[in-house]
Amino acid sequence: MTKRFAVILAAGQGTRMKSKLYKVLHPVCGKPMVEHVLDNISNVNADKIVTVVGHGAELVKTSLEGKSDFVLQEEQLGTAHAVKQAKEVLSNQNGTTLVICGDTPLITAETMEALIKLHESQEAAATILTAFTEKPDGYGRVIRNSNETVERIVEHKDANEDERKVKEINTGTYCFDNQALFEALEEVSNDNVQGEYYLPDVIEILKAKGKIVSAFQTSDFDETMGINDRVALAEAERLMRNRINTIHMQNGVTIIDPTNTYIDSDVKIGKDTIILPGTIIKGQTVIGEDCQIGPNSELVNAQIASETVIRQSVVHDSSVGSKVQIGPFAHIRPESNIHDDVKVGNFVEIKKAEIGQGSKASHLSYIGDAEVGSNVNLGCGSITVNYNGKSKFLTKIEDNVFVGCNSNLVAPVTIGEGAYIAAGSTITKDVPGESLSIARARQVNKENYVKKLNLKN
Numbered sequence: 001m002t003k004r005f006a007v008i009l010a011a012g013q014g015t016r017m018k019s020k021l022y023k024v025l026h027p028v029c030g031k032p033m034v035e036h037v038l039d040n041i042s043n044v045n046a047d048k049i050v051t052v053v054g055h056g057a058e059l060v061k062t063s064l065e066g067k068s069d070f071v072l073q074e075e076q077l078g079t080a081h082a083v084k085q086a087k088e089v090l091s092n093q094n095g096t097t098l099v100i101c102g103d104t105p106l107i108t109a110e111t112m113e114a115l116i117k118l119h120e121s122q123e124a125a126a127t128i129l130t131a132f133t134e135k136p137d138g139y140g141r142v143i144r145n146s147n148e149t150v151e152r153i154v155e156h157k158d159a160n161e162d163e164r165k166v167k168e169i170n171t172g173t174y175c176f177d178n179q180a181l182f183e184a185l186e187e188v189s190n191d192n193v194q195g196e197y198y199l200p201d202v203i204e205i206l207k208a209k210g211k212i213v214s215a216f217q218t219s220d221f222d223e224t225m226g227i228n229d230r231v232a233l234a235e236a237e238r239l240m241r242n243r244i245n246t247i248h249m250q251n252g253v254t255i256i257d258p259t260n261t262y263i264d265s266d267v268k269i270g271k272d273t274i275i276l277p278g279t280i281i282k283g284q285t286v287i288g289e290d291c292q293i294g295p296n297s298e299l300v301n302a303q304i305a306s307e308t309v310i311r312q313s314v315v316h317d318s319s320v321g322s323k324v325q326i327g328p329f330a331h332i333r334p335e336s337n338i339h340d341d342v343k344v345g346n347f348v349e350i351k352k353a354e355i356g357q358g359s360k361a362s363h364l365s366y367i368g369d370a371e372v373g374s375n376v377n378l379g380c381g382s383i384t385v386n387y388n389g390k391s392k393f394l395t396k397i398e399d400n401v402f403v404g405c406n407s408n409l410v411a412p413v414t415i416g417e418g419a420y421i422a423a424g425s426t427i428t429k430d431v432p433g434e435s436l437s438i439a440r441a442r443q444v445n446k447e448n449y450v451k452k453l454n455l456k457n
């Protein structure tokens, strides 16, 4: 089988984004656009992937760590100059080289595979992925001769009036015979409006040498869009979101309103789970089967088991067991581990806490830096007092404890198994198991005192 190589162009600044963040690092559905490109290429089994980095080189490398080789383009002199930087790594190889821009995250592995297959079957020196659009402004145009074969590509800025009317555009993705590519790159000049070395010029050079140049026309322009500014970024996000939501629905997830549900590309969701509108599911979140998530919930790197309900709540970097009820209006902060059958009700905040099976915090609580056993009842307004202004301390609540309403548990403190805390207590010392602890002022009733005060007229 012919060897396959890939070059990703990711050295540009992305001036049109008007951003401090380098263009290819802007996320689309939670993942930097260049990482989408790389992950898609990984599915076409390339023997080597080389990413050309320049602006933000270190950050781009960190984001693609372990998945690509890198070459540095110190000065951004154009896309041909960018590919040339891979010469040392690739030029002595024989095979097919896929070149793709780091700002086209929607091109699928299937399209790349089809492009490579066509290229190899035609024994072409170059095959361009082209698309048709009613709004070709900004793209390079594909210029064909009277036989309809591709002659060259002209950049928008260099094109004359007639050329600008052409609706077939260069998507910026190509396949090349590796040797022919590096030979032709030597001949590219920067004699054009932008004074840049254009990769598309390789096409005309190869044609002049009598080599076969082919084109693969995709019917789906949306898939090939290049992201140059924030307007395109939002459009790409919309298209990718639709693609992600469709896959989940095809896999058996109910999404009530896909236009109003925002799921990152690496999220996993089990069958028969229902996602209600206004829900944002980010990062490496994994959700089991038969859950109900939303409306208006935000899950970030959350691990949710099956049959759990999360209503109008936030869960960050935490795990939640099965048959758990969360919300409405609960906030599960990082490093929390909520076991099966737990109930976390309205206005409850949990941070860095273990909540054992079957325990309940139904209303208005703060549980932070805590280990809560199983079947514990945390009454309304229970608070772990974990912070003295300087350090954080642990509260341990063993199995079957009952904490009465409006209790403060001043950490470090341990409440022994089966203990009972009277409502309104401020607990500062450990409570032994099975005991009742009351830590509040005794009630005093002064009869007829009001009359004595003589306050009433």
Ligand code: UD1
Binding pocket: 009, 010, 011, 012, 013, 024, 052, 054, 073, 075, 076, 077, 078, 079, 080, 081, 082, 101, 102, 103, 104, 138, 139, 140, 141, 153, 155, 169, 170, 171, 172, 197, 198, 199, 200, 225, 226, 227, 228
């Ligand atoms: C490029 C193509 C254009 C095509 C369009 C498709 C050229 C000259 N033009 O235009 O024909 O229709 O893509 O989206 O190739 N880059 C580098 N080093 C450089 C310059 C660019 O690595 O010196 C990288 C950028 O980071 C980017 C990619 O190459 O990821 C494309 O560059 P960009 O400036 O976006 O090219 P376009 O003007 O969109």
Ligand code: CA
Binding pocket: 101, 103, 226, 227, 228
């Ligand atoms: Ca572009």
